[in-house]
Amino acid sequence: KAGVTQTPRYLIKTRGQQVTLSCSPISGHRSVSWYQQTPGQGLQFLFEYFSETQRNKGNFPGRFSGRQFSNSRSEMNVSTLELGDSALYLCASSLGRTGTYEQYFGPGTRLTVT
Amino acid sequence: QQQVKQSPQSLIVQKGGISIINCAYENTAFDYFPWYQQFPGKGPALLIAIRPDVSEKKEGRFTISFNKSAKQFSLHIMDSQPGDSATYFCAASKDSWGKLQFGAGTQVVVTP
Numbered sequence: 012k013a014g015v016t017q018t019p020r021y022l023i024k025t026r027g028q029q030v031t032l033s034c035s036p037i038s039g040h041r042s043v044s045w046y047q048q049t050p051g052q053g054l055q056f057l058f059e060y061f062s063e064t065q066r067n068k069g070n071f072p073g074r075f076s077g078r079q080f081s082n083s084r085s086e087m088n089v090s091t092l093e094l095g096d097s098a099l100y101l102c103a104s105s106l107g108r109t110g111t112y113e114q115y116f117g118p119g120t121r122l123t124v125t
Numbered sequence: 126q127q128q129v130k131q132s133p134q135s136l137i138v139q140k141g142g143i144s145i146i147n148c149a150y151e152n153t154a155f156d157y158f159p160w161y162q163q164f165p166g167k168g169p170a171l172l173i174a175i176r177p178d179v180s181e182k183k184e185g186r187f188t189i190s191f192n193k194s195a196k197q198f199s200l201h202i203m204d205s206q207p208g209d210s211a212t213y214f215c216a217a218s219k220d221s222w223g224k225l226q227f228g229a230g231t232q233v234v235v236t237p
Contacts, residue, residue: 015168044223053230054169054214059223067224101168105223112157112218114225116168 012038015104015117023123029090032120036083036104043085044114045077048099057100060085061107089122097124128152129217131228139236144202146231148215151196155217159225160189160200163212172213173200205235 016035024030036043044067045057056069060079077087083104089096099121103114131148138144148158159174175182175189175198182189188201202209215228 042223044225046225054216054225054227056224056226061223069224103223103225113159113171113174114223115171116161118166118168 015102015115017100017102017117017120019120020118021121021123023125024092025125026092026094028092029088030092030122031086031088032100032102032122034085034087034102034104034117036085036102037115040104040106040115041083042105042107043079043083044103044105045085045087046101046103046116047071048101048119049097054101057087092124094124096122098122127229128226129215129228131215131231133231134229135232135234137234137236138205140205140207142205142235144205144209144233144235145199146213146215146233147197147199148217148228149195149197150217150226152217152219152226153196154219155226156220157218158189158191158198159216160187161214161216161227163214163230169214202233205233207235207237209233210235 018033042061044059059067063079074090079085099119101119103116105114160172161169162172163169173184173187186203191198212230216225218225
């Protein structure tokens with residue numbers, strides 16, 4: 012079974028631009044979560060989607076948004092990019108069934124803001 | 126406020142030795158405690174996880190010890206190998222399937 016895939020793998024953007032990252036979960040997984048990883052702040056939760064609905068949100072500004080499609084694929088968008096948004100953005104998928112907690116991460120998208 | 130505190134920040138162990146990483150949490154509502162292994166340029170990989178109704182779980186060379194009263198849990202890597210050199214993260218979550226709260230990570234180096 013294929014793992015979590017994320018596209019693109021690398022991205023360079025300029026301050027003020029916006030960016031969209033994509034995540035395809037493991038087949039059969041209905042929950043998708045997004046995390047930001049930086050050397051200074053570590054791994055921080057952004058938001059989680061299940062059945063096209065955002066169920067949880069972390070402490071990030073409104074410039075960070077996401078959505079999930081009916082096939083469970085998810086996208087996250089960052090508008091008005093700032094230098095501090097440079098990070099590895101990770102997507103994780105899980106079955107979404109009660110009692111199943113395991114989350115499996117993709118390889119991430121490395122975003123560099125210049 | 127960091128809800129999961131992880132130590133040490135880094136660890137050097139000889140091949141064949143035992144690596145021990147500790148984590149402490151504050152929120153007693155947490156009910157799932159996974160450990161992840163991350164190699165440079167890769168996403169974190171789920172290594173082993175435990176629920177609070179058991180005190181220990183072993184999978185191969187990896188063991189989680191869980192102390193509910195002390196709100197602490199630890200990862201033991203037995204017979205450490207150079208291929209185990211990676212960054213290890215503990216995490217915790219409650220209720221939902223997302224929103225893992227991660228520790229700061231421990232960089233483990235296993236010397237030949």
